[in-house]
Amino acid sequence: MASARKENESECRPTMNSLLFDEAIKQKISKAFKAGAEYSDATVTVSSRPFTHCVVKNFISDRVEDKGEFLRLLKLELSQQDSNIKSNDLYKFSQSDELMLPSKDHGPTKNRKHLNPLCSLFRNALLPWMREITCADLNDSIDMFYAQYKYTDVLLCHDDELEDRRIAYILYLSEDWKEKDGGSLDLFSVDENGDPAEIVKSLVPCFNSLVFFEVSPVSFHQVSEILSKTKTRISLSGWFHGTPLPRPQRPPSPKCPAITFLPAQPDADLLSQWVNPRYLSIATQATIQEQFEATSEIQLPEFLIADRYKLLTESILHLSSHNEFWDQRGPANKRNYLSMKFDQDFELYDSETPVSTSKSSVKVLEVQSGTELKKFSVSSETMKAYNLVNDFIRLFCSEEMFLYMSNVTGLSFHPMAANFDESSGCQREDDSASSAKRTKLDNEENVAGLNSKCRYEIRCWSKGSYTLISDDSSESGEFALDVNLQSGAEGWEQEFGGFASYIAQGEDVELLTVIPSSNCLSLAYRDSEALRFIKHVNQKSSKSFFDFSFVYSE
Template structure:
């Protein structure tokens, strides 16, 4: 058992307690007089057809010298909601009774996201959307050097000011339909429905998913994300090979370049989060995570991070 102290803004996110033969979980509350408006409640979740947490079905308010306990199962999802009072401390003693392990169903594995090929334009739209400084080859070389050292870059004022203002205005003023994205043991934020996106935002996403953007990201990072991107190792790899071997290697490299991505428009508010999880399927594929931040310090900021995730462009 352990003792836990929750104070203003403290929270324990959704989980199921499944670990190492735990059979019964318990919490003994040692709190002063506590009201539901003080937060810090024990929230119990309902589960969906996949055994994943969906909605909170009961909230238990802590009470002095009260013992709460429940069976630990694959669907015993619960959380401690955020403590909202600044004047009280939520003290508790909690722990588990262990027993022989019992058979459990296989954990639910979320299906992989559908990846889409890069968008091809008749004309290069990057010049219409991007700050001209990021088209400069010298600047791209400097960015690549920083990325090679830090494995991440943050590019200020990435969009042209007029494009940024148009996109920001569309996000704020249009009738975008926002849908909560779960389950709560993995993520909690709002995602825009594709069918409700205004035209200017759809065009912005297409630009970010374009072949030209993949090539630009190649120049920013040194990663070969496009077949036209320079390959710094190619000369060393092929030196001394006969013409047939060189041709075969070139064909192999060309086949390996398969630019794909997915995108989401997300709205982050108080209480939003994402969590790493043992059953995440995207962790098996190396890629780039690109985030274009709006309404942060008044300018568009593009963050590019090298990580073990499928390429996800977020707005």
């Protein structure tokens, strides 16, 4: 019996490609890896672009007698392991529990006839080889997980730096995988700030190939979205652990500029020009406030007057065809979407829009781009669209809207915010009291709501767009009211992505999900422990939508 067991174990014992132990080849690999140089032969490729990484073909040797069956039997065994669907701001895919058990004998062999020998190979052969090749200070700790990526699954840009990870690896087990199937390992270059800049190399998964690289502040990579509806990208991946590299301090993400409210203009009732009349009555505002105070969030469908919403949608769609109006927002480890460019200081101009006429049908428009104010020519139709969108931004930055937001939330965004009588649903102050309060405020400082601000952004969400939660998020630790209105989101489904998700800091539990809905104003109060992200928009979506985003702070 013992002899039969040993013979059976021998049949299942994998080995690494013998060429990896050829001393001359090993020295060349090590020299290139440590120097960040280039090296390539029939089995191994070392490349320094955009950061040092290595690809080993035919990593597990095929013995003549087993005809390459070891990995195929391993795949079958792995498919029987328990897996969990993992989904958050950064990724969506299925992953097993830790497969590399602590003990060297790997415990029970049930459903691990091929997995246990592979784990032993990693410990006894690959780990010493990795120490020699990379010269990294590796301890004995190795992680191993089985990952399955199906249609629309993705792992967005990150650098893998966590705890004591030193060498990241992926052993690909997908057969007949093509570039058109998606799921490539994309490697990013970095800019002068050390942030990911652009994808400069994409590695297509190849059966029985091992890819590894040193985890560092510049090792930004991603698994691109799976495009195939029928194939599953499968792999074993994890990290070799050791003394981590120093991590440099990076500047925090800048916030969009914030402004105080624009003073109300005489004889200009902005709210009645834009907002559905049913939301303007004192009784309705009191009802909204009551619901908001109970849940800290609310959605107000058909918020804008239908004709105004139609014009706004037509205008933003028109502007979307002009690249001059849009910036690609990054870096990729934090966000990826289009943001509209316009003069952030537009309220300082005497005229309603900062333009000058050069021809009857063409106007010169000033648009803010970074710190420079650039001019370009646009048609009258484009100018009309820009003006209307600008007017909409002015609406939400107006004194009237600050006061309205105070009234429907109970928060203090304006010093004259109304207090509603719970029994009658009416404002407690009469006109004379309100006037007296205004006079008093002119002579006081530090009054609640007097220094409230609003920052704003117009965003276009299309396939591949997302935001991620980061340690240095500009929204981290703030108390704010998030106000959003979408355009062009008719028929949008949660499975497309693009929804706003709120979670508690340090937890994966979702507090709130806001699905994009056209002409629906969503209000959500975010305290210092809450974080939000926009879920990656995937291939199931067939169109783009626009989001008018405002953040009010007291």
